[in-house]
Amino acid sequence: MSVRTTAFSDLPGWDADDHGAALDAFLRHCSPRPDVEPRYSPALCEAARAAAASPRPERDEAARRFFEDWFRPVRIREAGFLTGYFEPEFDGSLTRDARHRVPLLMRPPELVAVDDASRPDDFPQGFPFAMRAEDGTLSLPPDRGAIMDGALAGRGLELVWLADPVDAFYVHVQGSARIRLAGGGVLRVGYAGKTGHPYSPIGRVMIERGLAEPGTVTMQVLRGWLADNPQEIDAVLRRNRSYIFFRRIEADESEGPIGAAGLPLVAGRSLAIDASRHAFGTPVYVAASLPLGEAGTLEPFRRLMIADDTGSAIVGDGRGDLFLGSGREAGEAAGRIQHRGTLYVLEPRERER
Numbered sequence: 001m002s003v004r005t006t007a008f009s010d011l012p013g014w015d016a017d018d019h020g021a022a023l024d025a026f027l028r029h030c031s032p033r034p035d036v037e038p039r040y041s042p043a044l045c046e047a048a049r050a051a052a053a054s055p056r057p058e059r060d061e062a063a064r065r066f067f068e069d070w071f072r073p074v075r076i077r078e079a080g081f082l083t084g085y086f087e088p089e090f091d092g093s094l095t096r097d098a099r100h101r102v103p104l105l106m107r108p109p110e111l112v113a114v115d116d117a118s119r120p121d122d123f124p125q126g127f128p129f130a131m132r133a134e135d136g137t138l139s140l141p142p143d144r145g146a147i148m149d150g151a152l153a154g155r156g157l158e159l160v161w162l163a164d165p166v167d168a169f170y171v172h173v174q175g176s177a178r179i180r181l182a183g184g185g186v187l188r189v190g191y192a193g194k195t196g197h198p199y200s201p202i203g204r205v206m207i208e209r210g211l212a213e214p215g216t217v218t219m220q221v222l223r224g225w226l227a228d229n230p231q232e233i234d235a236v237l238r239r240n241r242s243y244i245f246f247r248r249i250e251a252d253e254s255e256g257p258i259g260a261a262g263l264p265l266v267a268g269r270s271l272a273i274d275a276s277r278h279a280f281g282t283p284v285y286v287a288a289s290l291p292l293g294e295a296g297t298l299e300p301f302r303r304l305m306i307a308d309d310t311g312s313a314i315v316g317d318g319r320g321d322l323f324l325g326s327g328r329e330a331g332e333a334a335g336r337i338q339h340r341g342t343l344y345v346l347e348p349r350e351r352e353r
Helices: 019-030 042-052 058-070 144-148 165-174 204-208 219-228 230-238 328-336
Strands: 003-005 071-076 080-087 089-093 102-105 111-113 129-132 158-162 176-181 186-194 244-248 270-272 283-290 299-309 319-326 338-348
Touching (some): 019 042, 058 071, 080 165, 080 176, 080 283, 102 244, 158 165, 158 176, 158 244, 165 176, 165 230, 165 244, 219 230, 219 328, 283 319
Parallel strands (some): 080 319, 089 176, 270 299
Antiparallel strands (some): 003 071, 071 338, 102 158, 111 129, 176 186, 283 299
């Protein structure tokens, strides 16, 4: 990762951010969990808790001093590219019926991770998953097209059924959803695994056909085109060979969905990053102009966020995906974001202490 050390005074809008809110999001990574190795030292986390315990109005200032005392900002040289994501809400049913015919599937038990030592020679280089047969042999998992054709049907893997294949596809893209069940209640689903086939943005279809310019195919634009051309839906969805599996999420209704770091996401503070480039729990300051104003007008976005999640489309040092919350309004805002920005990673100063 190519970076340049800088100063907090060089971060646009740093002093105006809500550092207390950023500290609250950061502190979740200081809570001990038996399944996760601590990201930070006890001393750093003790300092974070002390800052959070400060009385108002001193708390925000204490939070800012904590980040400045314990971290050093470095600017990522790679040009940053930002998108937004959200937790969608759709109607669904626990049983297949005349209206709900598109399933979200649970992870097959035979889907296993493979590495350079265990990957068969005839697999694509670096392919991350395989299907393990009862005799131990490994084969490539089916891709989206094969699964749409029934490769995993009749296995009892259906977690919930939706009415619209495009809705189901966007649950795959977002990695989580709230499903309003036909019989009452809400089912929350979250990421449980993937087949490992490459992710391909289906918006490229519109660009290839000359229907849109690069950088203009938002979620709303693509949804509108598919609604006007339903005969295209099946073929277009197959263009993205990646397929996501889901699990039931037991979470407080007031909290966000569970991210890849194993923690509830915080609207406006959680950031999905390339987990091969940045560690979960890393504070990342984002500086950009984003269409989050009234009627989608551009306005400054200067905010300290926490690396809480990842995704198949999030690749590169400067790639970031902003979690904006749940529901329709969050989805409309997220769908508008395809913008350049600058990312500053906050590296711990602990080695200097």
